[in-house]
Amino acid sequence: MYGLGAHALDRAAIRKLFVAKERPANDPLIVHVATLDDIAPLVADIPPAAQDVAARFWPGPLTIVLRRSSRVPEEVTAGLETVAIRVPSHPVARALLERANIPIAAPSANLFSRPSPTRASHVLADLNGRIDIILDGGSTNVGLESTVVDLSTAVPTVLRPGAIALDALRECLPSVTMRDVTAHGGAAMLSPGLLTKHYSPRTPVFLHEGDRDTAVGLMKLTARKLIDRGDSVVVLAYSEDVDELRSLRLHIVELGNENNPATVAARLYAALRECDDAGANVILVRNITTDHPLSAAIRDRLRRASLKTGA
Numbered sequence: 001m002y003g004l005g006a007h008a009l010d011r012a013a014i015r016k017l018f019v020a021k022e023r024p025a026n027d028p029l030i031v032h033v034a035t036l037d038d039i040a041p042l043v044a045d046i047p048p049a050a051q052d053v054a055a056r057f058w059p060g061p062l063t064i065v066l067r068r069s070s071r072v073p074e075e076v077t078a079g080l081e082t083v084a085i086r087v088p089s090h091p092v093a094r095a096l097l098e099r100a101n102i103p104i105a106a107p108s109a110n111l112f113s114r115p116s117p118t119r120a121s122h123v124l125a126d127l128n129g130r131i132d133i134i135l136d137g138g139s140t141n142v143g144l145e146s147t148v149v150d151l152s153t154a155v156p157t158v159l160r161p162g163a164i165a166l167d168a169l170r171e172c173l174p175s176v177t178m179r180d181v182t183a184h185g186g187a188a189m190l191s192p193g194l195l196t197k198h199y200s201p202r203t204p205v206f207l208h209e210g211d212r213d214t215a216v217g218l219m220k221l222t223a224r225k226l227i228d229r230g231d232s233v234v235v236l237a238y239s240e241d242v243d244e245l246r247s248l249r250l251h252i253v254e255l256g257n258e259n260n261p262a263t264v265a266a267r268l269y270a271a272l273r274e275c276d277d278a279g280a281n282v283i284l285v286r287n288i289t290t291d292h293p294l295s296a297a298i299r300d301r302l303r304r305a306s307l308k309t310g311a
Helices: 011-021 036-042 048-057 091-100 120-127 166-170 212-228 239-245 261-277 295-305
Strands: 030-032 062-067 082-086 147-150 157-160 205-208 233-238 251-256 282-286 308-310
Touching: 036 048, 036 082, 048 062, 120 261, 205 212, 205 295, 212 233, 212 239, 212 282, 233 239, 233 261, 239 251, 251 261, 261 282, 261 295
Parallel strands: 030 082, 062 147, 205 282, 205 308, 233 251, 233 282
Antiparallel strands: 062 082, 147 157
């Protein structure tokens, strides 16, 4: 995931970041550091649970929420008494953090609520003229945002599903729970990525739920109705569904094999942007049905990207 970086302790820089992204002030940022030792000045304390998960998953796609120190500006935390922190694994991000020697707040480098950028070209498409430079590290490997786990309270809680699955976390945090969190109104969000509608292309997305056969059947029925009334339709399709959908007069963007969620996750946001570029009136997609460490995160992103769902 490409991030839009600013010095995490520089209030003026953080305000510019929010302006560039058109991000609401009630959406907190994730602070990135080079090592576990670097988080000490940013937090009130580092509980043993944080040390355990950091040893297991850092560097990597896990964000830990802890009680913040007074050094962290309220602009970073949306006024909350907690701060979200991560040690990334990408070599470009790590080289930047080590060379800069400062904590860097870095939300995704896109306009707010758009699909997250997994290529430098996505960043340019959203933020051209709003930023000074892009460090092009090529296409991202994971494709989804980090898992966010709150360790600021007695019960460890996953606030946002991501690349680290709940079962993997339970190896370090046996009592960790998953909280279905959706932000409403103007209150401070507990984590990034919690809006009902998020990660969404400009074209409306209609998400079909249910088992594979039911969802594909509903998608075909919906497509025919939309085409009959003159709408243009693009389908975001798993590879195994493509042959069944070819008979319809619509554009198909292939997402990857449903039984390989790692491929689906890596391609998801780029595919949503491709659907946008097709110029259709509606995007149809079905939710993933496989049981895989990444499946929960993919389901979460598709539900938040969609305008409405079909049973």
